[in-house]
Amino acid sequence: MRDESSDPAPRLRVGFLLARRFTLSAFANFVDVLRLAADEGDRSRPIRCSWRVLATSADPVRSSCGIAVTPDEKPGDPTRFDYIVVIGGLIDEIERLSPDYAAFLHRAAQAGVPLVGVCTGAFILHRAGLMNGYRCCVSWFHHDDFLEQFDGLNPVSDRIFVVDRDRLTCSGGASSAHLAAFLVDRHIGRAAAQKSLHIMIIDEAMAADDPQPGLPLELKTDDPLVRRALLMLQQSMDAPPCVAEIAARLQVSRRKLERHFSTSLGMAPSEAFLRIRLAQVRLLLGRPDRTVTQIAAETGFCDASHLIRVFGERVGMTPEAWRREALSARTG
Structure with missing residues (x-):
């Protein structure tokens, strides 16, 4: 029997913040890439990667499709994570972050922990004042919504994800799997990233500059x-x-x-x-x-x-x- 207590610390540690009525597929795709890269086969032990859902209360967070996810722990010290990932959702449901969440994200930014906006997570980060001077990726479907809400910011909507220094953003859906694979490749290795995508029946990892499907x-x-x-x-x-x-x-x-x-x-x-x-x-x-x-x-x-x-x-x-x-x- 393998002694798991002797395993080294995970090489990729991710904390998730889920917006009210977040997009379940964007969250699930991201997590599954981490899960499959974390262990041998698909045994799902968080050995090489770890992930936690963060919230100020233990109340389940309901997704846009109605399925709820129960948080694991309170936000606490952001430096215990390599990335903080904000999963957005329905555009009409996005509200200003609570002071606790905004303070947590600002502490993470000040400590140099990269912030990731998935789906409309870029909207949330920008509302918190954390995207000024950064390029960000949004879905072509939400491009005009973004412009209406955030004057002076130029979103990128012809790429599946954008990496700009310590801000990473993606358009959501299947692209969240590719952004997660990019992080796995960076911290664990290309073989682990490709393994995750292949098990998920995704042919190959897409690069940041690959185009989004959608409107020309x-x-x-x-x-x-x-x-x-x-x-x-x-x-x-x-x-x-x-x-x-x-x-x-x-x-x-x-x-x-x-x-x-x-x-x-x-x-x-x-x-x-x-x-x-x-x-x-x-x-x-x-x-x-x-x-x-x-x-x-x-x-x-x-x-x-x-x-x-x-x-x-x-x-x-x-x-x-x-x-x-x-x-x-x-x-x-």
């Missing part, structure tokens, strides 16, 4: 009607509605919708919709398990021939040629 940057807009139209298309990518159908769902005339697109983006709705679908095509081409036929079906093209023709007209090469070039750039 040229389609960012403050126009609420245009934003709703673009989101509506994204939610039905495999069977994309035509411009007239989207206008009807939004209860506006087609002419009004086209006018809003022209004013805010300088293009017709049909052009914007095609750009979204082609951006999704490029994302899926980065996954070797997807055939061109499957990608065509998932992005609303009639068949592979239709996708190949449109992709060639816009990009200047076939999807498979683009995939080979992208793969060569990543490995070489």
Whole structure:
């Protein structure tokens, strides 16, 4: 029987603060990477990594999906951790931090403990006055919300995570697993990071400058009607509605919708919709398990021939040629 008391101290120690109605998937993905890197196989003993959920009371913290997590201990001394990770959640639920949590984060910053904002955790850190002068990553979905709430700060919404000195931020969801893997790689080693991701059925670690899936940057807009139209298309990518159908769902005339697109983006709705679908095509081409036929079906093209023709007209090469070039750039 192994004597666990003789194990060295963990090389990566993480404390979590969970926002009210936090995003469970962002928290779970981050923790599972740590858990799988911490021990042999998936035995889950906190040997090489350790993690604790911190709160000022023992009351469970409820996530946005309703599942609650019970804290482990009070915040206390932040220097017992290598990172303090703030997991955000619903944008409408973000409130100013309680004085106890804000003081804890400020003590951590003053002691040189890096702070991590996951999902809307970047919003929380900025509200606490802890992101001034730092770049931060937010989801493309929340980019405009961030700008509305925080004047003078330029969020990065075309990368999956951003490391700026002792502030690390990510867009949430699956990207939290990649940020956690980045920390595991830094403190324990690449093999441990890759092992965690492979067990979670994630092909490979993504780098900080890998793009977020979502809207192309040229389609960012403050126009609420245009934003709703673009989101509506994204939610039905495999069977994309035509411009007239989207206008009807939004209860506006087609002419009004086209006018809003022209004013805010300088293009017709049909052009914007095609750009979204082609951006999704490029994302899926980065996954070797997807055939061109499957990608065509998932992005609303009639068949592979239709996708190949449109992709060639816009990009200047076939999807498979683009995939080979992208793969060569990543490995070489």
